[in-house]
Amino acid sequence: MPHVPVLLDAVREALAPLKGARILDGTFGAGGYSRALLEAGASVVALDRDPSVLPYVRQLSAAFPDRFRFVPGTFSQLDSLAGGPVDGVVLDIGVSSMQLDQPGRGFSFMQDGPLDMRMSSEGQSAADLVNALEEAALANLLFAYGEERKSRRIAHSIVAARATQPITTTAQLARLIEKSIGRKPGDAHPATRSFQALRIAVNGELEQLVEGLFASERLLAEGGRLAVVSFHSLEDRIVKRFLDPEKSAPTRSRHLPEAAVELRRWVEVSKAIRPSPGETARNPRSRSSTLRSAVRSASPARPVSYAGLGVPNSRSAA
């Protein structure tokens, strides 16, 4: 089933006014946001790192030949891929339903498939990581990116199991994790956090998010609008801290003179918007989504520290 766009009305509102605006959609997917923005009168430049979105691209190119353009690539480079100034940027972070539902992509522990998880089908797969990382590194990764408290026990079981046979499928890994940490009735599947962690690591998702935020800040001029939909607490924390530096860890010395404190780079930062009960009933995958949006000020773009944004370090001890 194609992806059902999440928090669509709120996204449209955050990017308004749309008529005649030029918007960059950094996560095209099935084109749900792009289509709605085009229908509201905007021009759209869309990016996606997954070549399997091309059938959806063709549909929008046929319907809006003058106002829609697709560029393959990652949103960490959106300022250089945009092809000119834009009035708004939207990012809908994470996996699409098409990626999740195809067993062959290896994102889901609910269906058996190769342990892959690469959005772009390039680079190291989840199986590469699971079969090659040292036990401590694997535990740290599961802890940092999955907030998995039983990461050491899982890493130990993985290393023991792969000594006899490499772990190559999603079902094999899901079973192994379940055996290692057990399963309580009513709880989420015990592999949920580990699969999230591996997906984040395979696709460099947190680095992509941070660099995408920096690139949006460089690209948008004063008054430009940014809307970001995220799906778990690690991502939402990064977006929240980025837009509102008062929420981030201090990155400057408190001994600096008052005058050196920089002006805010984002204004009109909205409160977090979450889906209504009606939306979660219609589309259960929207359940964990959060939208944050803001308007760019005239203050110059400036990268801030990864640590201040709360990006976990997968190399620290679990």
Ligand SMILES: C[S@@+](CC[C@H](N)C(=O)[O-])C[C@H]1O[C@@H](n2cnc3c(N)ncnc32)[C@H](O)[C@@H]1O
């Ligand atoms: C949640 S879906 C977007 C759905 C879309 N808003 C819609 O309404 O159909 C996320 C999409 O972003 C893509 N993606 C994820 N990370 C990306 C990145 N760093 N750069 C470019 N595309 C990315 C994924 O391949 C996926 O197609």
